[in-house]
Amino acid sequence: MTDRATFLAAVRSTPRGDDPGQPDRLHAPDAPTELRDGEDRFDRLLHECALNSTVVHRVPEDSVAATILAILDEADAQSVALTEDLGARRQALTDACAAAGRDAAAYADVAPNRARAGALDATITGCAAAVAATGSIITSAAGAGRAGALIAPTHICVVDRDQVVTGLHELFDGSVLADVGSLLALQSGPSRSADIEKVLILGVHGPGNVHLVLVDG
Amino acid sequence: MDTGEAIADHVGVPTVVLFPTCLGDVVARQTVTDAELVLVRLGFDVRQARGATCCGQPAFNSGHDGPARAVARATLRALDDGTDDPILVPSGSCASMVRLHWREVFHKTDDADGALRIAKRVRELSSFLAEQSATIASLQPQLTARVGYHDSCHMLRELRIKEAPRDVLRAINGIELIELPSAERCCGFGGTFSGRYPEVSVAMADSKIQDMVDARIDLLVSADPGCLLQLGGRMSREGSPVRTLHLASVLAEALA
Amino acid sequence: MSVREDIGGSPLPDGWAAPAHQPGAFELPTTTFEERAHRTMARPFARRAIAGATDHAVSLTQARFADVDHETLRDQGRQIRAHAIANLPDYLEQWIANAEQNGTTVYFAADEGEARRIIAGICVDENIASVVKSKSMASEEVALNSALEGVGVDVVETDLGEFVVQAMGDRPGHVIAPILHRTKDEVHELFSKMAGRDLPNEAEELTAFARAGLRHAFLTADGGITGGNFLIAETGEVMLVTNEGNGRLTSSVPRVHIALVGIEKVIPRRRDLAVLLPLLTGHGTGQQITTYVSITGGPRRDAEPDGPEQTHVVLLDAGRSALLGGEFEEALHCIRCGACQNVCPVYRQVGGHAYGWVYGGPIGAVLTPLFRGQAEGGEVAQATTLCGACDDICPVRIPLHDLLLGLRRQRDEQGEVPRREQMAFAVWGAVWSRPWLYRMTTAVGRGSLGLLARDGVVSSRVPGLRRWTDGRNLVLERRRR
Numbered sequence: 001m002t003d004r005a006t007f008l009a010a011v012r013s014t015p016r017g018d019d020p021g022q023p024d025r026l027h028a029p030d031a032p033t034e035l036r037d038g039e040d041r042f043d044r045l046l047h048e049c050a051l052n053s054t055v056v057h058r059v060p061e062d063s064v065a066a067t068i069l070a071i072l073d074e075a076d077a078q079s080v081a082l083t084e085d086l087g088a089r090r091q092a093l094t095d096a097c098a099a100a101g102r103d104a105a106a107y108a109d110v111a112p113n114r115a116r117a118g119a120l121d122a123t124i125t126g127c128a129a130a131v132a133a134t135g136s137i138i139t140s141a142a143g144a145g146r147a148g149a150l151i152a153p154t155h156i157c158v159v160d161r162d163q164v165v166t167g168l169h170e171l172f173d174g175s176v177l178a179d180v181g182s183l184l185a186l187q188s189g190p191s192r193s194a195d196i197e198k199v200l201i202l203g204v205h206g207p208g209n210v211h212l213v214l215v216d217g
Numbered sequence: 218m219d220t221g222e223a224i225a226d227h228v229g230v231p232t233v234v235l236f237p238t239c240l241g242d243v244v245a246r247q248t249v250t251d252a253e254l255v256l257v258r259l260g261f262d263v264r265q266a267r268g269a270t271c272c273g274q275p276a277f278n279s280g281h282d283g284p285a286r287a288v289a290r291a292t293l294r295a296l297d298d299g300t301d302d303p304i305l306v307p308s309g310s311c312a313s314m315v316r317l318h319w320r321e322v323f324h325k326t327d328d329a330d331g332a333l334r335i336a337k338r339v340r341e342l343s344s345f346l347a348e349q350s351a352t353i354a355s356l357q358p359q360l361t362a363r364v365g366y367h368d369s370c371h372m373l374r375e376l377r378i379k380e381a382p383r384d385v386l387r388a389i390n391g392i393e394l395i396e397l398p399s400a401e402r403c404c405g406f407g408g409t410f411s412g413r414y415p416e417v418s419v420a421m422a423d424s425k426i427q428d429m430v431d432a433r434i435d436l437l438v439s440a441d442p443g444c445l446l447q448l449g450g451r452m453s454r455e456g457s458p459v460r461t462l463h464l465a466s467v468l469a470e471a472l473a
Numbered sequence: 474m475s476v477r478e479d480i481g482g483s484p485l486p487d488g489w490a491a492p493a494h495q496p497g498a499f500e501l502p503t504t505t506f507e508e509r510a511h512r513t514m515a516r517p518f519a520r521r522a523i524a525g526a527t528d529h530a531v532s533l534t535q536a537r538f539a540d541v542d543h544e545t546l547r548d549q550g551r552q553i554r555a556h557a558i559a560n561l562p563d564y565l566e567q568w569i570a571n572a573e574q575n576g577t578t579v580y581f582a583a584d585e586g587e588a589r590r591i592i593a594g595i596c597v598d599e600n601i602a603s604v605v606k607s608k609s610m611a612s613e614e615v616a617l618n619s620a621l622e623g624v625g626v627d628v629v630e631t632d633l634g635e636f637v638v639q640a641m642g643d644r645p646g647h648v649i650a651p652i653l654h655r656t657k658d659e660v661h662e663l664f665s666k667m668a669g670r671d672l673p674n675e676a677e678e679l680t681a682f683a684r685a686g687l688r689h690a691f692l693t694a695d696g697g698i699t700g701g702n703f704l705i706a707e708t709g710e711v712m713l714v715t716n717e718g719n720g721r722l723t724s725s726v727p728r729v730h731i732a733l734v735g736i737e738k739v740i741p742r743r744r745d746l747a748v749l750l751p752l753l754t755g756h757g758t759g760q761q762i763t764t765y766v767s768i769t770g771g772p773r774r775d776a777e778p779d780g781p782e783q784t785h786v787v788l789l790d791a792g793r794s795a796l797l798g799g800e801f802e803e804a805l806h807c808i809r810c811g812a813c814q815n816v817c818p819v820y821r822q823v824g825g826h827a828y829g830w831v832y833g834g835p836i837g838a839v840l841t842p843l844f845r846g847q848a849e850g851g852e853v854a855q856a857t858t859l860c861g862a863c864d865d866i867c868p869v870r871i872p873l874h875d876l877l878l879g880l881r882r883q884r885d886e887q888g889e890v891p892r893r894e895q896m897a898f899a900v901w902g903a904v905w906s907r908p909w910l911y912r913m914t915t916a917v918g919r920g921s922l923g924l925l926a927r928d929g930v931v932s933s934r935v936p937g938l939r940r941w942t943d944g945r946n947l948v949l950e951r952r953r954r
């Protein structure tokens with residue numbers, strides 16, 4: 001086997017090509033993944049979610065539980081897991097689900113049993129951020145686990161107003177992402193494939209049903 | 218990329234040199250004749266480039282720099298006649314070869330300076346003609362046809378000449394210019410490619426010909442004899458009613 | 474694939490059993506480009522599908538960047554990649570240190586054989602009997618699947634298209650869309666055979682069938698193998714994009730995650746993704762962003778609810794370091810978006826298989842001779858018209874046209890050009906470099922064509938011109954009437 005020193009020596013031994021230096025990062029790039037000048041981040045978030053088939057529910061704090069129960073009803077979801085990043089809301093939502101006759105558990109308790117995790121009907125998570133320009137939900141392994149956002153056919157994500165960042169530049173460049181642990185995950189709508197004759201199918205391996213509950217006011 | 222097309226400091230110079238290129242000497246003689254005819258009508262004194270052969274592109278693009286240089290050198294020395302007269306090339310890809318790639322071909326050779334001199338003088342024909350649009354219009358050219366234009370790859374993507382040939386066509390009364398959806402897609406000629414991979418090459422032509430049929434054009438125009446050889450050759454084999462003509466010939470017919 | 478116990482929540486579809494598969498062998502150097510191209514071109518569906526899908530992808534890409542400053546974005550993308558490659562040794566070491574800090578075990582594969590041995594070794598050492606795989610071109614490069622099966626590991630490709638490719642014993646036809654060249658009917662026939670019954674011939678039902686079986690595979694596999702789109706030096710992370718979610722599941726659900734990644738994939742910082750990610754996805758599928766972007770940094774940490782116990786990253790050289798600092802270094806800037814394939818008029822006719830190895834289209838015509846050598850892979854660099862469309866679309870501005878020309882030159886220098894061609898150009902050079910000989914030969918040429926021509930058209934199969942005149946006439950321009 002090639003050892004590290006030999007391997008790296010091969011990489012080092014060659015002359016270096018021209019180095020143009022790091023690009024100037026004073027300004028956010030003008031990219032499809034950024035807001036346009038003067039654009040409202042919430043308008044854009046809603047627009048992008050509509051495009052990527054994420055269902056957005058913009059509700060005040062006191063309607064969060066009822067909104068989620070209605071989504072679970074509609075999806076006919078019985079077994080539900082809730083992740084750590086729901087923070088203070090987690091207990092209340094767990095109780096609300098249980099009161100509505102759902103089989104609700106902490107994701108941390110379900111996850112060690114792969115079969116059980118694989119049988120979940122829905123997961124409810126918080127997030128580390130949401131990105132307006134791409135309609136993305138950002139989760140971390142520390143908060144939602146590595147598979148928390150995509151193991152079940154339905155994913156419901158609770159996003160606070162102040163968690164919405166403009167675009168990828170702000171997401172990656174700023175201090176938005178503190179310690180995310182072993183996974184920083186972006187998801188933008190339901191799982192999809194168009195492999196078979198370019199016909200778009202939602203819900204291939206991940207959820208086909210993604211809801212973003214935007215807590216606003 | 219410095220295409221240098223902006224350095225048009227020859228405008229108004231009455232004498233021009235016409236470099237037929239090898240295609241012009243073998244299969245596209247009429248194009249050369251017509252180019253000369255048009256230039257004369259526009260008031261230029263036209264000199265044929267005596268002793269010029271081929272620009273060396275077939276060998277250069279196949280990776281054979283030695284033969285490419287040998288052939289290009291003969292052409293360079295014939296063209297380097299001590300004058301400043303513009304050298305007009307009725308072939309987009311040959312013009313591109315001389316303007317952009319000769320630097321590389323003659324890099325660190327005795328002819329490096331000569332190559333630069335020639336590169337500055339060489340003009341793709343249609344870009345030169347487009348500058349004469351006003352004069353052309355004043356001669357009232359007339360040709361009734363539904364015309365599609367095919368972009369030569371090297372002319373479009375290396376020399377960045379897109380509008381010039383279209384401007385010339387628009388200056389002709391009676392021409393209805395149709396934008397073909399695949400105008401910018403390669404016709405499959407590619408010089409030696411057309412002989413190396415005939416099946417692929419022909420299929421590439423067919424995909425464009427289908428577009429022309431769909432657009433119901435009756436005349437296909439290009440500014441590159443290579444593309445015309447390919448597309449015209451395939452259409453002729455298939456018995457297509459669409460005519461193919463070089464821009465210079467279209468203009469010659471319209472001025473006749 | 475042996476099917477183990479059924480488990481709750483993931484019932485196997487009736488009759489589910491993947492057929493035994495032999496990955497299609499690489500065809501280099503036993504066949505020519507022309508022969509391989511002919512096979513695809515002889516299938517009208519494949520041709521139509523490839524042309525349709527690639528045209529569509531190009532129009533999506535153009536639309537995606539229509540109202541942003543695309544050129545500046547490409548400049549930035551190029552600069553990031555050029556800077557990373559120019560400083561590859563440093564960034565690679567930084568990445569390794571940070572990855573190890575995260576708890577990842579890092580391996581060094583100088584060549585393809587070593588990559589296979591390392592990964593097979595991990596499977597043996599860690600008692601891995603079954604792996605799920607997420608689409609990876611690097612693993613195609615090293616022909617990983619057959620090596621794993623050789624040590625008794627069951628391998629299941631989980632990308633829907635790759636799953637079909639695997640079950641058919643085929644090869645992926647496109648970097649981004651592996652079964653571009655296959656019809657729904659073919660997939661229906663395959664899945665029905667696997668199911669032992671006639672499934673509804675609808676994309677949705679067929680996908681659901683595959684999903685159910687693959688779900689079972691995810692939940693039971695011991696290991697997951699992925700590639701990686703980028704290695705992020707400042708954090709020691711591996712980034713992976715997928716649309717189906719299989720990449721995330723592969724790297725998260727099984728006990729062991731193994732990633733095989735080329736060394737050139739290193740980028741300095743996470744924030745470089747703000748430029749590279751939209752370029753990658755916008756040029757790949759025309760999407761603003763792929764559905765799943767997973768940036769993984771090592772095994773499950775203590776406070777985390779799930780994730781692999783072990784993560785292993787195998788760094789693959791296999792011809793890459795040899796390109797550093799040389800004429801072809803820019804080939805290492807490639808981010809494998811596939812845009813050059815989509816825009817290539819030759820690829821549009823012949824698809825990916827014609828290139829004979831892993832990568833197709835312009836970047837395939839560049840990488841194949843570079844990674845397989847001129848003797849074996851040199852021919853595919855000839856199989857382009859040098860039209861330059863690839864240069865114009867590449868998100869990181871790789872000068873593919875120049876690289877192809879350079880490779881043609883290199884083939885000549887290394888004496889790998891067929892003798893006939895060599896001789897022909899030598900003679901041509903000697904004759905046409907003398908104006909009098911040129912005048913003589915062109916006159917003779919004109920004269921003989923004139924004799925062969927009828928009404929100015931040479932249409933018979935002329936000896937020496939047969940490859941031209943088989944499908945085309947040689948039209949000699951005539952005087953106008």
Ligand code: SF4
Pocket residue numbers: 756806807808809810811812813814836866867868869870871873
């Ligand atoms: S060469 Fe450029 S266009 Fe082609 S796959 Fe690589 S990055 Fe994409």
